[in-house]
Amino acid sequence: MRKFLIRVATLAAAATALAPVAPTTAAAAQHLAFRPLSYNINGYNWGGYAATGSGFTSVSATWTEVRATCNSTNDLYAPWVGIDGYGSSSVEQTGVATDCSSGSPVDQAWYEMYPANPVYLSTSSYPVSAGDVINASVTYVGSNKYNLKLTDSSRGWTYSTSKTLSAQRASAEVIIESPTGAYPNFGTLKFSSATVNGKSLGSSNPVAMDPSNGSYEARTSALGSSGTSFSETYLQE
Template sequence: MASFVAGAPTMAMGSSALPLITHAPRLKLSRPSHAIGNYGWSSSNWSGYAVTNGPYTQITGSWIVPTVTAGHGSTYSSAWIGIDGFNNSDLIQTGTEQDYTGGSAQYSAWWEILPAAETVINEPVAPGDQMDASIVNDGNGVWTITLKDVTEGWTFTTNQDYSGPGASAEWILEAPTIGGHVATLANYGETTFNPGTVNGGANPDFTTEDGGVMIQKNKQVSTPSVPDSDTDGFNVAYGPTAPSAPAS
């Protein structure tokens, strides 16, 4: 079942010019090749923060759409919030895509419930836009996904069936999966996730143990800051150097 505000979505695979994009569960590194400092985890496709004291029935998050720059070949990045996927194969999520393909930067919005690929939201997205998102369990297996572009002035809502356990909640900068393979992360510069809440507006109380770094080809390619002073937000930057935390 689905209801929509601000335009019906189309599947990313609906155009032959677009690759099949999936936002996969966290892919653990069997042999982490870099010290990850005080962070609690590392991954080949995720960086950011995740909390695992579920069950979680609600998550909210806000982020700034980052600006991508050219790399070697096609590169991809996604910013999103979601429930599940940290230690299981379920995942409900919504976010933005920031890719560099065909010689230019490409930006879009989407929602997804695995095992399906992303569903593109046909609304404008630009670097620097403020995004507000929420995913809420309405009961009886129905969840409401809402994504709002505050800068562009549109809101999208869909109601979907989801039966995952709600074991984790996360705020992630990801290298998505393209045609079954983890993409090379785009150089997205730096962005901010702030604030985030869980379960009716509760503070997620981030600690650095909840944070994780992304490692690709033995290089640390995405690194979050320590949590901000009120423990509900963080910055995340391309490369191995942790940025400063947001002011609050």
């Protein structure tokens, strides 16, 4: 069985406030966590880039929500940014999930301090849909406290929260993930303005990942010349 590919990223040009409410999607109701990097004999559930080492204090990125097409009701994925998760047992993260459990794609903002369950934001107070420009950031502010911030500049809302967790801060990520191992067809999603510790993502010499579930589900491009942008292209469920 072909193993999932992990490759080292370079700076080469791309070759290719209202409180959250109880979960309203099936994904949230089932507590499907966007969890630390995991794998089985077929491959990994993450795509994107992870900087590794120690002392990570911030990560941020911007993307435009794409219009996904559901292949099945099992499809679920999210772009997100976070600290930890690559080689550790916690993740401090925020992003937007696309859930196909209803038969149609539903976009919903969320954050998570894994191993706690994800918290999904109210779709009426914090709506997200295809075409919206999203910026996400996670910042460590000391004393085991993290600020998580999500902004939908297309709709003019920002959600931020501060949470406490004792974690290693041994990695920082800009990622797409499918907890179910099944991606909807999201076409191509482009991350931009990706930074780690206030510098370009590429300056941290991050590890690149392509999600695989027996065969590759998406492809991660090389980083752009600035080291702050890359794309994820859907291949198959």
